[in-house]
Amino acid sequence: MGVRGLQERAQEVTAFVETNLKPHFQAEEEVLFPLMRSLAPESRPILDALLREHVQIREFVSRLDESSTLSKLLFDLGDLLERHIRKEERELFPLFESRVAPAEAEKLEAELKKILAVQDRK
Numbered sequence: 001m002g003v004r005g006l007q008e009r010a011q012e013v014t015a016f017v018e019t020n021l022k023p024h025f026q027a028e029e030e031v032l033f034p035l036m037r038s039l040a041p042e043s044r045p046i047l048d049a050l051l052r053e054h055v056q057i058r059e060f061v062s063r064l065d066e067s068s069t070l071s072k073l074l075f076d077l078g079d080l081l082e083r084h085i086r087k088e089e090r091e092l093f094p095l096f097e098s099r100v101a102p103a104e105a106e107k108l109e110a111e112l113k114k115i116l117a118v119q120d121r122k
Contacts, residue, residue: 003070006070006071006074007070009074010064010065010070010073010074013061013064013074013077014061014064017057017061021057023115023116023118024116025054025057025058026115027111027112027115027116028050028054029051029054030115031108031111031112031115032096032108032112033047033050033051035100035104035108036092036095036096036099039099039100039104040095040096040098040099042095043092043095046087046091046092046095047092049087050084050087050088050092053080053083053084053087054084056080057077057080057081057084060073060076060077060080061077064077
């Protein structure tokens with residue numbers, strides 16, 4: 001893949017982040033993570049790591065216009081995003097399921113949907 005192809009992938013990634021990840025991170029940071037901190041104090045290290053990864057992902061995306069390092073940036077961003085998703089699936093979600101009552105989970109789902117719906121209207 002040449003420079004032009006990498007630039008196209010970078011544009012696609014940037015659009016995906018803006019459309020999907022930005023509202024996803026907002027929903028986690030404003031609703032899910034605070035709830036988990038209050039219901040499961042032992043989740044703090046996981047949540048702190050996930051928040052650091054949110055920052056790293058945002059930093060990678062902000063650097064995607066650096067064509068001299070674009071290939072490495074795209075690879076590193078994909079790798080980080082993959083590890084981030086697995087951490088949520090393997091560590092945070094099982095803890096969530098063990099600590100959050102069904103009624104609370106439904107309430108949380110409604111709050112998350114509100115955040116995501118606002119982004120869908122933009």
